[in-house]
Amino acid sequence: MPLKEDDCCLFAEEYDGPPLSYNIPCAVPINVEKIPVAAVVSPVCISDNMSFPVIQPILSVESKKFLIDSVSPTSVIANCGSNQLELVSDSITVSPTSVIEHTEEEEEEEGGDGEDCELSSSGELLLRSCSVKESLDLNESSSNPLVPDWESNESVLSMDYPSSRVTGDCVSETNGDGKKQPVVTFLGIASDDGFEEEESCSNLRRVRVVPVKKQPQTKGKKGSCYRCFKGSRFTEKEVCLVCDAKYCNSCVLRAMGSMPEGRKCVTCIGFPIDESKRGSLGKCSRMLKRLLNDLEVKQIMKTERFCEANQLPAEYVYVNGQPLYPEELVTLQTCSNPPKKLKPGDYWYDKVSGLWGKEGEKPYQIISPHLNVGGPISPEASNGNTQVFINGREITKVELRMLQLAGVQCAGNPHFWVNEDGSYQEEGQKNTKGYIWGKAGTKLLCAVLSLPVPSKSTANASGEQLYSANSRSILDHLEHRTLQKILLVGNSGSGTSTIFKQAKILYKDVPFLEDERENIKVIIQTNVYGYLGMLLEGRERFEEEALALRNTKQCVLENIPADEGDAKSNDKTVTMYSIGPRLKAFSDWLLKTMAAGNLGVIFPAASREYAPLVEELWRDAAIQATYKRRSELGLLPSVASYFLERAIDVLTPDYEPSDLDILYAEGVTSSSGLACLDFSFPQTASEENLDPSDHHDSLLRYQLIRVPSRGLGENCKWIDMFEDVGMVVFVVSMSDYDQVSEDGTNKMLLTKKLFESIITHPIFENMDFLLILNKYDLLEEKVERVPLARCEWFQDFNPVVSRHRGSNNGNPTLGQLAFHFMAVKFKRFYSSLTGKKLFVSSSKSLDPNSVDSSLKLAMEILKWSEERTNICMSEYSMYSTEPSSFSN
Amino acid sequence: MSVSELKERHAVATETVNNLRDQLRQRRLQLLDTDVARYSAAQGRTRVSFGATDLVCCRTLQGHTGKVYSLDWTPERNRIVSASQDGRLIVWNALTSQKTHAIKLPCAWVMTCAFSPNGQSVACGGLDSVCSIFSLSSTADKDGTVPVSRMLTGHRGYVSCCQYVPNEDAHLITSSGDQTCILWDVTTGLKTSVFGGEFQSGHTADVLSVSISGSNPNWFISGSCDSTARLWDTRAASRAVRTFHGHEGDVNTVKFFPDGYRFGTGSDDGTCRLYDIRTGHQLQVYQPHGDGENGPVTSIAFSVSGRLLFAGYASNNTCYVWDTLLGEVVLDLGLQQDSHRNRISCLGLSADGSALCTGSWDSNLKIWAFGGHRRVI
Secondary structure, three states: OHHHHHHHHHHHHHHHOOHHHHHHHHOHHHHHHHHHHHHHHHHHHHHHHOOHHHHHHHHHHHOHHHOOOOOOHHHHHHHOOHHHHHHHHHHHOOOOHHHHHHHHHHHHHOOOOHHHHHHHOOOOOHHHHHHHHHHHHHHOOOOOOOOOOOOOOOOOOOOOOOHHHHHHHOHHHOOOHHHHHHHHHHHHHHHHHHHHHHHOOOOHHHHHHHHHHOOOOOOOOOOOOOOOOOOOOOOOEEEOOOOOOEEEOOOHHHHHOOOEOEOOOHHHOOOOOOHHHHHHOOOOOHHHHHHOOHHHHHHHHHHHHHOHHHOOOHHHEEEOOEEOOHHHHHHHHHOOOOOOOOOOEEEEEOOOOOEEEEOOOOEEEEOOOOOOOOOOOOOOOOOOOOOOEEOOEEOOHHHHHHHHHOOOOOOOOOEEEEOOOOEEEEOOOOOOOEEOOOOHHHHHHHHHOOOOOOOOOOOOHHHHHHHHHHOHHHHHHHHHHOEEEEEEEEOOOOOHHHHHHHHHHHHOOOOOOHHHHHHHHHHHHHHHHHHHHHHHHHHHHHHHHHHHHHHHHHHHHOOOOOOOOHHHHHOOOOOOOOOOHHHHHHHHHHHHHHHHOOHHHHHHHHHHHHHHHHHHHHHOHHHHHHHHOHHHOOOOOOOHHHHHOOHHHHOOOOOOOOHHHHHHOOOOOOOOOOEEEEEOOOOOHHHHHHOHHHHHHHHOEEEEEEOOOOOOOOOOOOHHHHOOOOEEEEEEEHHHHHOEOOOOOEHHHHHHHHHHHHHOOHHHOOOEEEEEEEOHHHHHHHHHHOOHHHOHHHOOOOOOOOOOEOOEOOOOOHHHHHHHHHHHHHHHHHHHHHOOOOEEEEOOOOOHHHHHHHHHHHHHHHHHHHHHOOOOHHHHHHHHHHHHHHHO | OOHHHHHHHHHHHHHHHHHHHHHHHHHHHHHOOOOHHHHHHHOOOOOOOOOOOOOEEEEEEOOOOOOEEEEEEOOOOOEEEEEEOOOEEEEEEOOOOOEEEEEEOOOOOEEEEEEOOOOOEEEEEEOOOEEEEEEOOOOOOOOOOOOOOEEEEOOOOOEEEEEEOOOOOOEEEEEEOOOOEEEEEOOOOEEEEEEOOOOOEOOOOOEEEEEEOOOOOOEEEEEEOOOOEEEEEOOEOOEOOEEEOOOOOOEEEEEEOOOOOEEEEEEOOOOEEEEEOOOOOEEEEEOOOOOOOOOOEEEEEEOOOOOEEEEEEOOOOOEEEEEOOOOEEEEEHHHOOOOOOOOEEEEEEOOOOOEEEEEEOOOOEEEEEOOOOOOOO
């Protein structure tokens, strides 16, 4: 009958069924197996070593009531409840009084420098001998500045703790009593870890509770420091956010090291914090402020708040029975009306009405509706038994009472459908029956029944503020996450700087600060002098040419009797390009300064002096004549005419550059350096109305980074700094197709080469690219004069041009055709190299709207690429056919 | 003289130069009957051996949130400044691994940083083409930004490397993507001299690294993307004293040998080389076995005696320790316990040579030192 006996055993299990779900962790057998491993050896070590620690074996014998063999008390505690902890720590005080006196004496000595104290009293606690040695090493920086304890393969920096790992691995190496305590810490956490993993899918609250109980145990008396065992519970101490260990003034820095994740023991780094301490995240204690300087404290507090390990772990939050993904948690925390005091636990969420509550309880709050978090709501989410349903959830009695008092017909156990604004209808019917929270009385009623009412974000600003103070840390953290970087690259002259300036003007409230404007003014004025200089140079050339021409003519005409009169012979050297002697002097001086290359040094100061002279010069007929022939002056940039025509205004000392002037000005953003701009897209009213789910977009911030084109080749040394950008915007000047660079290659081909080297760079392997075909306005004008086939890449451009172009608005213009042709060329080129699709946009960098729309497109792509990861493959293929629609 | 005539002459001149250079190379090859490794092997030298605990990671400096790009030690006190892509300079105490300063930079794309000889200020430079000096004694405002105490502007390309002239707090040499190096007077913020550039016999591509001789502070070496290294004398900026050819890729890093008469280079071609500045000869090539699987050399450092050369490579988290005499790899820090988990981008030896600090793209710095048991005095 052994089988039946087995049955009996199985029967015995029934007792564990209903009530004792919380007691399961106490399943002692597992722990007992673990305990002796740590314990058996350590008492041996202690007894071997020295006289004082011998006390402990005695202690364990004393407190033997719950253990058969003399297991070290601490390790037992690590796996048992907290009551026993007190028991032991009491019994520890039984140790010889002399020692305790000693500690207390030392406590009094303890002034500012803890290390000195340790040294002076090193004879006292042999227990700590090893750590004292280490501190000795460290302090003697002159002789051996870095004498690490080899035992610390552990990368962490505190001198005592690293050894714990070694002891954990091979206990026989333990040579000091001081190391015993960390053993427990280490094991405790390790087992903790396993525990959480095991249970992460079952009941959460249990997991939450267990780590709190498993604190590292101190061997000192109650309330003393966990490391040096000195002090009483009244001395100020810093607490580890994970394991609750408390350290005194002199130990905290050693126990917590450089605090890369805030106030955690070195052994606790990387572990999630104790949720009950979440409130104190980033709140600095007075002690820390005393120990470290402001900057350090700030840094530590910042990392404490923002580091990944200290964030609320998303998988601990269950919504409608499903653990959240990190992205879902972000959605939840950033929505306009997030749940207050979000803690690990089970919640239910009614997506239609926004009702939110703890699993099995009545609604607690109304948060933003329609958030895509968690699973579908279950009927018994709030454990109701009224048989009245709201959005598929059986409501609680309190809610029913509220509904009844609010005048909602609840006879016949109806199923309601409640929207976020409180309008409700019966399931299966179309017409709204009324608004639950419509009456003022209902809100009062809700307050009485402690039920939530929808919060109008506009109405109760005070509540909002309260909230914001509460969860600022979360927002700060998100801010770090949501900065999207956009890299703006392009060959020189492609208009990246204009786009950058345009973005600055578009998205910044104050695009240029006062002193920035002052600088820009100087730059513009210097530029204008430069343009003038070029004009004067041209004038000289034209004058010479004219004279030469005349001379040859005169030679030819010499035989013919001169009947032109004396006047002609008088101003033999005067042509239409000649200027007066005073202006000539100025012109010579200007040219000389320019040749010397210190135009920028002299000019800002000299401009006041020369302004009238410039005016005179500009009005001079010779200059005007030269200006008319400006297209022959190769060096003169196209924007020069914009400034030259206003030269007189620009060169007055009290000239203030307008935004347009700045846009046109060259060299405002330095061509050699890098410029970056943080911005967020302002929301227009229409957009807001269209898409309320986009609310949190205003949180998204973008950083536009313009990098110099110089050295952007395949061997670029700094391009890997931009590994983390969200997308690359490549700007091409469309009007470059007939331009030729200094070494004779077509500029468009150079651009193509640069484009190739960037898209094939390993750093940008999975990057999205947006191609902005810039200077559409110039292209439109130019393509009529110069055929696109001038560039050999565009040889096969054969537009079908209708004869009635212009009059007929149905047909695309030649400019449009050319743009589409180029876009397709680039797209094919891109996909042949990368196998992906390229986004293309056209723009006129001088037109704010076109730049705005291009950058908005960039934003859309970024958002889309974020979502793409969440969306299944079938929709992905839809995406890949998409880009062609972006081309306009 | 017409343009075509000039072009012709230029072509002829270039050809002559190339011819002469080739002859020089041939001649050097002819003269090069041995290299350091073969000679010392013939002398019966044995390689340095490393015990298990002779070089171990004993500190990890955590705190940066981006790739670490550069680090520098103070000459005396054991502090380190590191620059990272998170846009911060952090000053560490290498002994306690505490951060003493965290300086937020106006431009996050920093490539280099340096400690001044007196340890009172740090310099950094990057893609903003400016070398910024921060005084460590100045107080930060409430956002944690330390005001820039001096901006050295004038480079027309990114600042790739900066180093203070030893024992002179007022002088600093920077190298830049504009093909020049500049010696700055920090107190005035002005250029003292410019090395290379348009009209001078300087580098023909981005300069990536400088190293100033410890024995003669007038001499410094620069390494460049034109795959040469050049020796300069700060007193005569007009031309390079010597140009060292040999590498087949960009010279990413140069470092003077401790005696000041030799220097080492690390290059994109995956080799490190040792040159003698007096003869202009290449003394030794340090080429790992296997065909360049470790990628370019990112950074090098010599031990105090010069017997060891530490070299960080771009791939596989490799950091070799070379025996400079025998040309053999004696240790790979990348295979040690607790090694970096990403490319080692920079390394430096403390002034007394007792510790090596490595910075990596995994955003940590690690300090390596003797890790055995030592008798406590």
